[in-house]
Amino acid sequence: MIWPKQQFIAFGVAAAALVAITVFQHQGRARLERENQSLEERRLALQNDNGGLSNQLAQAVHAPAPPADYSAELARLRSEAGALRRQTNQLQHAVAKAGHNRPQTPAEDPDQVLAVLPADYPKTPQAATQAVLDFFSRGDADEFFRYFGQPGGKQMYDQIFAADRVKTLLGMQVLSIGDPTTDSMAPGMLMVPYKVRLQDGSEKECELRLVQDQETLRWYFKGFKGGL
Numbered sequence: 226m227i228w229p230k231q232q233f234i235a236f237g238v239a240a241a242a243l244v245a246i247t248v249f250q251h252q253g254r255a256r257l258e259r260e261n262q263s264l265e266e267r268r269l270a271l272q273n274d275n276g277g278l279s280n281q282l283a284q285a286v287h288a289p290a291p292p293a294d295y296s297a298e299l300a301r302l303r304s305e306a307g308a309l310r311r312q313t314n315q316l317q318h319a320v321a322k323a324g325h326n327r328p329q330t331p332a333e334d335p336d337q338v339l340a341v342l343p344a345d346y347p348k349t350p351q352a353a354t355q356a357v358l359d360f361f362s363r364g365d366a367d368e369f370f371r372y373f374g375q376p377g378g379k380q381m382y383d384q385i386f387a388a389d390r391v392k393t394l395l396g397m398q399v400l401s402i403g404d405p406t407t408d409s410m411a412p413g414m415l416m417v418p419y420k421v422r423l424q425d426g427s428e429k430e431c432e433l434r435l436v437q438d439q440e441t442l443r444w445y446f447k448g449f450k451g452g453l
Contacts, residue, residue, distance in 0.1 A: 231270070241341045241391065259397050323407055329438050337376070338370065338375075338376050338443075339371050339372060340441065342441070342443060347441075347444060350405040350435055350444075351405070353417075353419060353437075353444040354402050354417040354433045354436055355399060356372065358399050358419065358421065359393065359399075359436075360373075361394040361397070362396060363395075364392075364397065366382060366383055367387040368444075369382065369386070370382045372444075373445060373446040375444075382446075393424075395424070397423050398421060399419065400419075400420040400421060400428065401419065401420045402417060402419045402420075403419065404417075405417045406418075413437075414435075414436055414447065415436070415437070416433070416434055416435075416437045416450055417432060418430065418431070418432050419433060433446070433450075434446070434449065
């Protein structure tokens, strides 16, 4: 079969058009794929950005809100600190003033007896005997005189403590103290029996002689009966 020339030309044109359409379609498809890929990449980037912003927002919601005005907050703290300092100074001034206005008691003279008996001063002859023996055990002549000495008799009591036989009482241990008895020859005199163990291990029994002032209730030491 022999094609007429016009038909051959028409066929060639149609074939060229078909090829052109196919090329255009291919190019269009490739362009669309590139655009789709670009859009997908942008979508993923936006998604990541959105996730980061969401985390920041969550942290901002749960974080404590800072003061709106830092300078105002600092001024407030400084004001409170100043007020506390003023209160402290006022308290210190009040304490110092109270101490200054407090009646000052004169210093105790070791050569004088106690002007006022302390609350723990012995109330019974047994307690007084225990206290006297404790002073002798320690060799504390000054405190002994202040608690149990006759006014004006400091030198006499110092001589008693300096005596060799009294020195044997240093470090002694009181074992027992008995009930007091009265001396018929000396009204108001009490004799309190006691037993002690000396440092050398020996034990001795003796009586302590005491007199109590009925007005002041002070005990006065009058010596030992029958030696130490």
